[in-house]
Amino acid sequence: MIQVQNLVKDFKLTRKIRKEMGEEFKNRKTLRAVDKISFTCHPGRIFALLGPNGAGKTTTLRMIATMLKPTSGTIEVGGYDCQKNPQKIREKIGFMTGQTALYDRLTPYEMVKYIADLHEMDSSVFESRKDKIFEMLKIHEFANRRIARLSSGMKQKTSIARTIIHDPDVMVFDEPTTGLDVMTSRAIIKLIRSCKDEGKTVIFSSHRMGEVNQVCDDMAIIYKGSLFFNGGLDKFKSEMTHETFEDEFIHMVGEA
Amino acid sequence: MRKIITIYKKELKDSLRDRRTLFMMIVLPLILIPGIILLMTKVQMAQAKKAMGKEIKVAFIGGDFTPELIQMFAEKGRIQFIKDSPVDSVEILVRRGELDGGVVITSGFNQLVSNDEQGTVRVIFKKSDDAFGVLEKRLISTIEQYDQQIVDKRISRLGLDKNLFNPIDIVKTDVSTTREKLAETAGGFLPYLFILFTFMGAMYPGLDLGAGEKERGTMETILSSPASRLEIVLGKFGVIMTAGIATALISFASLNVAVQLFPEIPVDILDIISSMLGVKMVALILTLIIPIAIFFSAAILSLSIYARSFKEAQSIVTPLNIAIIVPAAIGLTPGMELNKITALIPILNVSLATKEMLSGSINWILLSEVYASLIVLAGFSLWFCVKWFNREETIFRN
Numbered sequence: 169m170i171q172v173q174n175l176v177k178d179f180k181l182t183r184k185i186r187k188e189m190g191e192e193f194k195n196r197k198t199l200r201a202v203d204k205i206s207f208t209c210h211p212g213r214i215f216a217l218l219g220p221n222g223a224g225k226t227t228t229l230r231m232i233a234t235m236l237k238p239t240s241g242t243i244e245v246g247g248y249d250c251q252k253n254p255q256k257i258r259e260k261i262g263f264m265t266g267q268t269a270l271y272d273r274l275t276p277y278e279m280v281k282y283i284a285d286l287h288e289m290d291s292s293v294f295e296s297r298k299d300k301i302f303e304m305l306k307i308h309e310f311a312n313r314r315i316a317r318l319s320s321g322m323k324q325k326t327s328i329a330r331t332i333i334h335d336p337d338v339m340v341f342d343e344p345t346t347g348l349d350v351m352t353s354r355a356i357i358k359l360i361r362s363c364k365d366e367g368k369t370v371i372f373s374s375h376r377m378g379e380v381n382q383v384c385d386d387m388a389i390i391y392k393g394s395l396f397f398n399g400g401l402d403k404f405k406s407e408m409t410h411e412t413f414e415d416e417f418i419h420m421v422g423e424a
Numbered sequence: 425m426r427k428i429i430t431i432y433k434k435e436l437k438d439s440l441r442d443r444r445t446l447f448m449m450i451v452l453p454l455i456l457i458p459g460i461i462l463l464m465t466k467v468q469m470a471q472a473k474k475a476m477g478k479e480i481k482v483a484f485i486g487g488d489f490t491p492e493l494i495q496m497f498a499e500k501g502r503i504q505f506i507k508d509s510p511v512d513s514v515e516i517l518v519r520r521g522e523l524d525g526g527v528v529i530t531s532g533f534n535q536l537v538s539n540d541e542q543g544t545v546r547v548i549f550k551k552s553d554d555a556f557g558v559l560e561k562r563l564i565s566t567i568e569q570y571d572q573q574i575v576d577k578r579i580s581r582l583g584l585d586k587n588l589f590n591p592i593d594i595v596k597t598d599v600s601t602t603r604e605k606l607a608e609t610a611g612g613f614l615p616y617l618f619i620l621f622t623f624m625g626a627m628y629p630g631l632d633l634g635a636g637e638k639e640r641g642t643m644e645t646i647l648s649s650p651a652s653r654l655e656i657v658l659g660k661f662g663v664i665m666t667a668g669i670a671t672a673l674i675s676f677a678s679l680n681v682a683v684q685l686f687p688e689i690p691v692d693i694l695d696i697i698s699s700m701l702g703v704k705m706v707a708l709i710l711t712l713i714i715p716i717a718i719f720f721s722a723a724i725l726s727l728s729i730y731a732r733s734f735k736e737a738q739s740i741v742t743p744l745n746i747a748i749i750v751p752a753a754i755g756l757t758p759g760m761e762l763n764k765i766t767a768l769i770p771i772l773n774v775s776l777a778t779k780e781m782l783s784g785s786i787n788w789i790l791l792s793e794v795y796a797s798l799i800v801l802a803g804f805s806l807w808f809c810v811k812w813f814n815r816e817e818t819i820f821r822n
Contacts, residue, residue, distance in 0.1 A: 180817060233648045236816055255650055263648035267641035273441040274434070285430040286649040314441075330645070340648075 170209040175241035177202040203393040216384035217373040224393040225373035262336035266346035268327040272316035276326040287334040341372035377413030391421040431659025453675035458682030475558040483509040486529035525549040615778035625671020634728025635737030664721035715798035722805035767793040
C-alpha cells in the first residue's frame with residue numbers, strides 16, 4: 169500500500185532558472201511542484217496519476233521511490249516511511265519509465281542480473297525467476313546480445329524484466345507508454361494489469377485520458393501540483409458533466 | 425559492501441566495453457609514450473646529424489689578411505666560401521637566410537697580430553636558425569683554435585711557461601651520480617607524464633558514469649534500487665580510480681618497453697633507467713599516484729554528475745586539464761625543489777616528490793608532508809563528491 173499525506177515539494181530556483189521562467193518568478197526563491205496532495209493506493213488495484221506535462225506527476229512518483237525528499241508531508245510504502253526507511257522502500261518497489269533506462273553495453277541477462285544483485289537476491293531464486301520472466305517475455309533468444317544492438321521492442325522487454333526481477337510488492341510506472349509504439353504500449357499495459365492480478369500495489373502516471381480509462385481502478389487528477397480529483401474511476405465517470413474524459417479534464421482544471 | 429562491489433563490477437565491465445575508455449586507458453599510453461620518445465629522439469638525432477654534415481655557406485670578408493685562418497676552415501671542410509659580398513650586406517644576407525654565416529676580419533689583422541696586438545674577427549650568424557648550435561660551434565671553434573695557435577707561438581717566442589697565463593687549473597668534480605643526473609633531466613618529465621595519464625585515464629569513465637548515466641536515463645534505475653547514494657558513489661568512484669591508476673601503470677610499463685627498445689642508450693645508463701622504473705620504484709610512486717587518483721576521480725565524478733549531458737560534462741572537465749598541467753609543468757622547471765611550501769601544493773608536490781624518489785635522495789620529513797597533504801585532499805574531495813551526489817539539485821538538475 170502507498171499512503172501519501174499532505175505531500176509538498178518545493179524546488180530551489182537558481183537565478184538562471186528564475187530569469188528563464190520570466191517575470192512571475194523574478195522574486196521567488198522556490199517553485200512548488202507538489203502542493204499538499206494526499207491519496208492512497210491499495211494492493212491489487214491500479215492507481216492512475218493523471219495530469220498534463222509539468223503537473224507534478226514525476227516529482228510525486230520520484231518522492232514515492234525515495235529519489236527525492238518531500239519538503240513536508242509523509243509517504244508510507246508497505247508500512248515504511250520514505251524519510252526514515254528509504255532503503256526498505258526501494259527494496260519493495262519496481263520503478264519504470266517510458267525511457268527503457270538500460271545500459272547499452274550490457275546484455276539483457278547482465279542487466280537483469282545487476283538489478284537482482286543490487287537486491288541481493290539468492291542466485292537460485294534469481295535463476296528460476298529470471299527463467300520464468302525471460303520465458304514469459306521471450307527474452308531468451310536475445311538474452312546474450314548487447315542491448316545497444318536490440319530493437320526498441322526488445323529493449324522494452326528487457327526493461328520490464330529488470331523492473332520485476334525482484335518481485336516487488338509495489339510497482340511505480342512513470343508515463344510508461346510515452347513515445348512507444350502501439351505494440352510495445354500494449355505490452356506495458358498488459359504488464360500493469362498482470363501486476364494487479366498478482367495483488368501488487370500499482371501506481372502509474374499518464375497524461376493520456378484514454379489509457380487511464382483503460383486500466384485504472386482509482387485515479388487522481390493533478391494540475392500545477394494540486395489534486396483536483398481523488399477517488400475511484402467509477403465515481404469520476406458518474407460525476408462527469410462533459411461527454412469525454414478530455415473535456416471533463418479541461419473543464420476541471422479550467423476552473424482552477 | 426556487497427552492493428558497492430556489485431556496482432563496481434558492473435561499472436568496470438561497462439567501462440571496459442567502452443571503446444573511448446579503452447583507447448584512453450590502454451591504447452594511448454601504449455602507443456603514445458614509445459611513439460613520442462622514439463619519434464622525438466630519432467627526429468632530433470637525424471636533424472642534428474644533418475646539420476653537422478651540411479655544407480655551410482659563409483661570407484669571408486678580409487680573408488686576405490689571415491690566410492692561415494682560411495686554410496684552417498678549408499681543412500675542416502663542408503664550407504663554401506663566398507668572398508665577393510660587400511661588408512654591409514652580409515648581415516642582411518644572413519638574416520634573409522641567403523647565407524648561413526659571415527666572418528669579417530678587420531683590415532690590418534695580420535699586422536696587429538704580428539705586433540703582438542689584438543685583431544678583431546667578427547662572426548655573424550642567426551641563432552634562431554641554428555637550432556643545434558652547429559654553425560656557431562663550427563665557426564667559433566675554428567677561430568678559437570687559431571687564437572690558441574697564435575698564443576702558443578707568442579709564448580714560445582718569448583720563452584715563457586704556458587702556466588704563466590693559466591695560474592689556476594680548475595678541476596671540476598661532480599659528485600652527482602648518473603642516476604641523479606638522469607633524475608634531474610628526465611625526472612621532471614616522468615611525473616608530469618604519469619599525472620597526465622592518471623587524469624586522462626580517469627576522465628572518460630568519469631564522464632560516462634556520471635553525465636553519461638544521466639543522459640541515458642539509467643540514473644533513475646540505480647537510484648530506485650536498494651543501493652544507497654554512498655554505495656553508488658563509491659562503486660562508481662572505484663572504477664574511475666582504477667582506470668586512472670591502470671592508465672598510469674600502463675604508461676610506466678610502456679615507458680620501460682620504449683627505453684629498452686631504444687638502441688642508442690648505453691648499457692650502463694639503461695641499467696640505471698631500469699632500476700629507476702623497477703617494481704620497487706613503481707610501488708613507491710604508486711603511493712603518490714593513488715591519493716592523486718582519488719582526487720582526480722572524485723573531482724571528475726563531481727563535475728560529471730553536475731552536468732546535464734556527456735557533452736556538457738566534457739566541456740566542464742576539459743578546462744580542468746589546465747589546472748593539472750600547470751602545477752605538473754612547474755615541477756619541470758630546473759631548480760624547483762621539494763620544500764615545506766611546495767610539499768603542500770597538490771600535483772606539484774607529486775611531481776617534485778617523484779623526481780626526488782627517482783634520484784634516490786628522499787627527504788622523508790618532506791615526503792610525509794606530501795602524503796599528509798595528499799591524504800587530506802583525497803579525503804576532502806571524496807567527501808565532497810558523496811555530499812554532492814546527495815544533492816537533489818545536482819542529480820536532478822534537468
